[in-house]
């Protein structure tokens with residue numbers, strides 16, 4: 048199956064609107080995220096591998112800001128723990144509808160997958176069941192900065208001892224030289240994946256008010272303040288990283 052190519056920003060938009068996860072984005076999302084996020088396929092697959100170590104019998108595994116359910120599918124492929132249940136949550140109707148279709152297709156392809164539920168909801172208002180794994184794969188960066196601490200506190204309360212939060216994010220860097228170098232290399236990554244200067248510039252402008260990355264130090268401090276005992280970076284490619292936070 049070949050992904051529909053992302054051409055959303057290939058023609059001049061005049062006034063570039065704020066980025067939203069609507070039907071147009073859903074249509075091209077698998078192609079867009081692979082060509083925009085260095086290391087994305089590696090991160091998604093390995094969240095499944097990591098999860099298998101933390102999953103505990105008869106608990107929930109959450110994929111928060113699930114988009115089309117890539118992490119949910121990886122969890123269902125890798126985790127065999129008895130009585131686990133995967134819950135994918137996203138507040139975009141277009142994403143949730145397509146995610147449900149993809150998961151039905153996965154059910155038709157594999158036997159003995161963990162049961163899954165796709166919930167259309169804002170993760171800020173979610174009541175979580177006792178969880179052994181929670182994934183926030185490139186979701187926290189889209190949450191209003193003043194809501195991030197409270198969200199992580201509620202995730203910490205839901206996590207069982209021995210469980211883990213996996214947090215993947217685009218990073219900014221306090222050191223200006225490091226920030227500029229890794230951002231320039233990220234733009235080179237996009238050019239190498241066929242994005243034009245116009246596409247890059249318009250997407251950047253669309254994301255400006257919507258996606259606000261933090262530094263690794265900010266993430267570590269906030270996670271520790273939310274009650275997590277240990278923060279372990281397990282992956283970084285350019286300015287994109289993934290962390291394991293232990294309750």
Ligand SMILES: Nc1ncnc2c1ncn2[C@@H]1O[C@H](C[S@+](CC[C@H]([NH3+])C(=O)[O-])CC(=O)[O-])[C@@H](O)[C@H]1O
Nearest residue numbers: 068112113114117137138139169170184185186189
């Ligand atoms: N408050 C919110 N509540 C619920 N969902 C939200 C909220 N805010 C944003 N979202 C959802 O978070 C997702 C972020 S994309 C995640 C990729 C996926 N994890 C992947 O591994 O493919 C990241 C990206 O596109 O860079 C979108 O689907 C939003 O609708």
Ligand SMILES: O=C(O)C(=O)Cc1ccccc1
Nearest residue numbers: 079080083084217250254258
């Ligand atoms: O495109 C970018 O520059 C990004 O930082 C990541 C991204 C990927 C897909 C949707 C929104 C943001």
